[in-house]
Amino acid sequence: MATQRKAVALISGGLDSLLAARVVKDQGVHVEGINFYTGFCVEGHTHAIRKKDKNKQKRNNALWSAERLGIKLHIIDIVEEYKDVVYNPRHGYGANLNPCLDCKIFMVSKAREWAARRDFDFIITGEVIGQRPMSQRKDTMPVVSRESGADDRLLRPLCARNLPETLPEREGWVDRKRLFGFSGRTRKPQMALARELGFEDYAQPAGGCCFLTDKEYSVKLQDLWSSRGEKRYELDDIMLLKVGRHLRPRPNFKIIIAREEGEGKFLQGYRKQYISLKTVSHGGPLALIDGEVDAADIELAARLVARYSQGRDAEQVELEVSGHSADPSSLTVKPMPAREVDPEWHL
16 A cells, blocks of 8 residues: 655645645645744734725635645744744845745745654745745746755645646656646635635635835834844834834834724733823824833924814824823813924825
8 A cells, every 4th residue: 555645734724725635635645734933914903903894804814724625734933933034035026025035944944844853744835926025926936946955855736737747746756747736926726726625714825914015003113223224123023014004203202003992902011011101082093102211202292182183173182191100191272283293204
């Protein structure tokens, strides 16, 4: 009796990785999934916090994909290890602060190590030639295989027929004729395959899953590094960059102002770590101050918070200031007129 081969699939939660794992599983290979948590994932944070996303399903798409596939999923925290990829990408950044090629190399390398420890035979990814401008080009596909150490044990089922044969194909573990030759940015072939395989509900095919590809987020992260004089972040830092209105009115501090109730509740969890401001005379947002500040800075921040409150047109707004002294204190200010809010302050 032939030995059943085993493969580990990188499961992002998107359509491509779902299809790639299914195509190989349908050939009798034992497939398990692996999902790496970097802290920069889009889903599961803002979707659960913001009211505008209330109609979106609150699910972990990687777990959901694994359930649909009927496979075991291993979620691995790589927050600390991943920092060096973000700080020092050998192949550089993409359009924003996305180290896409280095990221793919790193994750495939980690999957290779995981597979070797568990006697798995090869690795599956949902990559498609030409789909991503940095990491999924014809010339970068071999770079990922080589620098990750996976070499020809890395199988890309959705575009395999456009690439040289891999070990699983040569050894007959999978049938190359039952793999695909997709290419380019269009998702129509994948969507057609999804229908054929019975997948009607899946994560948005063209949706990115990493905040580092987002321009606005990258500006905030670059500002964080600039304010600290070095490339450094902790998990709380990158979580806070996902939430609220960020303004830097002076070089020494910035303000994070909740835009709605869900964000205010989220920021509540950080009140012991930062100076916080909350309007009490009028309805308004909770805000945090990040940086070293004096009384004049706090007054400026309070005027800005008042400007985004229901008292924006009032003569005076009273706020509670916490975290600056042993006990909360009260501060009354005149809200800053919109014309005085410098657009350059907005991150």
